[in-house]
Amino acid sequence: MKKQVIALLMASLMTFGLLAGCGGSNSKSDSAKAENQQNTSGEGTNSASGESVTLSFLNKYPEDNYLPYFKEAVSNYMKKHPNVTINMENVSDQNIKDKLSVMAAAKTMPDIYFSWSGEYVKKFARSGLAMDLTDYLNKDTNWKNSFLPAFLNNSTFDGKTYGIPYRSSVIYMVYNKSIFKDLGLTAPKTYAEFLQVCDKLKAAKVTTIAFGNSQTWYSAWWIGQFNAMMVNAATITKDYNPKSGEFTDPNYVKAVQTFLDLNKNGYFGGNINSKDYYQVREEFCAGKAGMMLDATAQFSIYEKAMGDDFGFFKFPVMEGAAGDPGTITGGAEVYCISPKSKNPDAAVDFVKYMTSLEQAIKQTKEAGLPNCIIGGITADNSSANLVEAYKMAKDYTNIADWLDTAVDSAVANQYMQSVQEGFSGNKTAEDIIKDIQKVAANVKASN
Amino acid sequence: MGKRDKKTIILYLTPALVLIIAFLYIPIIINFINSLYNWGALSPKKTFVGFDNYIRMVHDSVFWIAIRNNIIFIVTSIICQIGISLIIAALLEEKFMRRYQNIFRSIYFIPSLLMATVVGIVFKMIYSPSLGLVNPFLNALGVNTENIDLLGNSSSAIYAISAMSQWQFIGYNVILFLVAIQNIPEELYEAAIIDGAGSLKRFIKVTLPMVKDSVIINAIIVFTGAIRVFDEVFVTTNGGPGTSTETLATLLYRMGFKNDQMGYASAIAFVIFIITFIVGLFQMKGYRFAEE
Numbered sequence: 001m002k003k004q005v006i007a008l009l010m011a012s013l014m015t016f017g018l019l020a021g022c023g024g025s026n027s028k029s030d031s032a033k034a035e036n037q038q039n040t041s042g043e044g045t046n047s048a049s050g051e052s053v054t055l056s057f058l059n060k061y062p063e064d065n066y067l068p069y070f071k072e073a074v075s076n077y078m079k080k081h082p083n084v085t086i087n088m089e090n091v092s093d094q095n096i097k098d099k100l101s102v103m104a105a106a107k108t109m110p111d112i113y114f115s116w117s118g119e120y121v122k123k124f125a126r127s128g129l130a131m132d133l134t135d136y137l138n139k140d141t142n143w144k145n146s147f148l149p150a151f152l153n154n155s156t157f158d159g160k161t162y163g164i165p166y167r168s169s170v171i172y173m174v175y176n177k178s179i180f181k182d183l184g185l186t187a188p189k190t191y192a193e194f195l196q197v198c199d200k201l202k203a204a205k206v207t208t209i210a211f212g213n214s215q216t217w218y219s220a221w222w223i224g225q226f227n228a229m230m231v232n233a234a235t236i237t238k239d240y241n242p243k244s245g246e247f248t249d250p251n252y253v254k255a256v257q258t259f260l261d262l263n264k265n266g267y268f269g270g271n272i273n274s275k276d277y278y279q280v281r282e283e284f285c286a287g288k289a290g291m292m293l294d295a296t297a298q299f300s301i302y303e304k305a306m307g308d309d310f311g312f313f314k315f316p317v318m319e320g321a322a323g324d325p326g327t328i329t330g331g332a333e334v335y336c337i338s339p340k341s342k343n344p345d346a347a348v349d350f351v352k353y354m355t356s357l358e359q360a361i362k363q364t365k366e367a368g369l370p371n372c373i374i375g376g377i378t379a380d381n382s383s384a385n386l387v388e389a390y391k392m393a394k395d396y397t398n399i400a401d402w403l404d405t406a407v408d409s410a411v412a413n414q415y416m417q418s419v420q421e422g423f424s425g426n427k428t429a430e431d432i433i434k435d436i437q438k439v440a441a442n443v444k445a446s447n
Numbered sequence: 448m449g450k451r452d453k454k455t456i457i458l459y460l461t462p463a464l465v466l467i468i469a470f471l472y473i474p475i476i477i478n479f480i481n482s483l484y485n486w487g488a489l490s491p492k493k494t495f496v497g498f499d500n501y502i503r504m505v506h507d508s509v510f511w512i513a514i515r516n517n518i519i520f521i522v523t524s525i526i527c528q529i530g531i532s533l534i535i536a537a538l539l540e541e542k543f544m545r546r547y548q549n550i551f552r553s554i555y556f557i558p559s560l561l562m563a564t565v566v567g568i569v570f571k572m573i574y575s576p577s578l579g580l581v582n583p584f585l586n587a588l589g590v591n592t593e594n595i596d597l598l599g600n601s602s603s604a605i606y607a608i609s610a611m612s613q614w615q616f617i618g619y620n621v622i623l624f625l626v627a628i629q630n631i632p633e634e635l636y637e638a639a640i641i642d643g644a645g646s647l648k649r650f651i652k653v654t655l656p657m658v659k660d661s662v663i664i665n666a667i668i669v670f671t672g673a674i675r676v677f678d679e680v681f682v683t684t685n686g687g688p689g690t691s692t693e694t695l696a697t698l699l700y701r702m703g704f705k706n707d708q709m710g711y712a713s714a715i716a717f718v719i720f721i722i723t724f725i726v727g728l729f730q731m732k733g734y735r736f737a738e739e
Contacts, residue, residue: 097705098704101488101705104489127489214687215685270576273688274574274596274598418689420687420688421690421691424689427689
């Protein structure tokens with residue numbers, strides 16, 4: 001008998017012990033002022049007003065030059081609202097797409113989470129993973145009207161807004177002023193002038209354009225811009241929509257060919273498939289390249305590294321091309337709120353705080369991340385370069401999303417993958433677009 | 448066996464059985480059912496498509512590239528981690544190496560203690576034409592390295608990754624085979640020496656037959672590891688350049704989490720399972736065969 005009891009006890013202990021270890025953290029949520037738990041997937045605790053509230057917050061800034069600002073902003077908010085605890089997790093740019101995918105698959109988004117604007121946030125909206133914030137915005141028109149319209153519109157579809165923009169970015173061609181001065185070059189305005197500048201840099205044995213494609217999103221920037229410049233705007237709108245995408249316009253092939261030609265003519269240096277964006281940026285900052293494509297969001301990094309040597313010019317206009325010359329690639333990063341959040345009001349309040357003029361100015365000043373608030377980029381919080389860049393940006397009439405967030409992810413991935421093969425010499429521009437057409441047809445069929 | 452003993456046995460087995468069924472068998476069945484649908488994490492629809500995903504797989508050129516890459520991995524892994532490891536182990540057991548055996552064991556074994564991600568990042572730098580060690584080394588030997596970009600060139604990338612994997616795991620298998628060889632009774636070798644057998648003959652006629660069990664088991668483990676290879680590829684090239692280093696596992700990951708085509712990914716997962724299951728069956732048969 002004794003043996004039986006012991007055996008039973010052991011068996012149940014083993015079972016429960018193992019099962020407890022595998023279980024989720026759903027039952028842990030009632031702790032009030034918790035210390036920094038690494039709890040990212042959950043909804044917050046139940047709260048009537050005044051009771052303890054815990055919010056989970058997924059952000060994209062773990063790096064040293066950004067993190068201190070966010071940490072301070074979060075702790076300031078918690079000091080002003082002692083009943084709110086915010087657990088912030090930061091995942092890097094390269095990895096957050098995967099993290100968001102995994103969370104979406106499990107249908108558990110954090111209370112507040114990062115997203116890119118445009119098609120990317122549309123995806124979340126369509127699957128019911130991002131809350132419709134239109135009512136919150138309409139109830140507080142001061143808040144709503146504080147945003148630069150182009151960026152707020154980028155996350156608004158059919159009149160409903162799903163993301164609140166907090167970081168804006170527009171691409172420019174950055175260049176090394178002293179290299180240009182030494183060779184007597186001036187910033188080109190048209191694409192023809194740009195190619196001449198490239199030739200002169202190449203003749204002087206300088207790496208003309210810093211570019212690396214081992215992280216393929218970087219080529220998506222170039223392709224997106226060439227598409228915007230060379231393909232008719234209405235055609236693009238139709239093709240980027242997953243329900244109607246066909247990519248049959250021959251200008252898509254021309255756009256890819258223009259990009260591949262830059263590599264064929266040796267302007268990118270060699271071995272681009274084993275270098276990535278960060279490596280070539282280091283090389284550019286060290287003065288080893290003439291030009292590089294980048295965005296205002298990264299200006300602060302160049303200013304720190306290169307000081308007065310850092311210059312930028314608008315992406316050269318292609319005269320006679322079919323695209324809209326007033327469109328520039330760029331976009332916003334937004335905060336979304338999970339519709340399953342147990343504390344949506346608290347979450348919206350936190351987002352309001354993070355996008356208030358005061359915080360936005362601080363964000364740009366301390367972290368160098370340009371905000372989306374009207375009057376938010378001033379000589380006080382931004383370098384002269386940024387102020388100038390945002391002034392120049394006012395000339396643009398429209399923003400084209402980053403290609404890898406503007407189209408269905410299957411199409412984007414096929415673009416990036418086929419272009420990489422194009423760089424290896426294994427595919428022509430026609431082949432690449434044929435791949436895109438096939439994937440676009442699949443996407444269209446399943447939508 | 449009394450009634451009491453039978454009950455005890457069942458009680459002790461139950462927890463493990465419950466876990467295996469809940470976390471192994473049921474998910475396999477659910478995964479197969481999922482592969483018959485088109486669904487995605489971010490899409491609201493789940494449509495039944497029957498075997499469409501499998502038909503798509505057979506016509507997908509990237510799938511066959513993945514199979515090719517996995518075969519390359521399997522072949523190089525078997526040759527290096529079984530063949531070369533065995534030879535190194537046999538050499539370390541030779542009388543003249545006994546003194547240095549410990550040092551060599553440590554040197555060979557340490558790489559297998561490293562995390563795959565660490566090894567991946569380090570080798571990415573080593574192979575880099577601008578920052579790395581391989582190109583300057585080849586330059587010093589007089590080889591023209593202008594076009595050599597081991598990870599950036601679609602024809603060499605998968606071999607470079609495989610080489611990195613062999614570097615990491617040869618030592619691990621050396622240790623396993625050393626143990627097996629050390630279990631061979633000395634008398635067999637002495638008898639062979641008396642009969643006039645040289646080193647090579649002793650290796651072929653004594654060592655090899657006696658470690659057959661160990662070799663077969665290791666070979667299966669190496670094989671299943673090579674079928675499921677993910678970390679090494681993901682950290683170095685993420686399937687690139689283009690699709691030249693895609694493996695079944697990276698393809699599964701890309702289809703499921705990047706392209707949001709979970710049904711297709713489930714189908715690929717099921718294919719991986721079938722391949723490993725069949726090989727596992729052969730293992731059991733081969734093991735019994737070796738016992739006889």
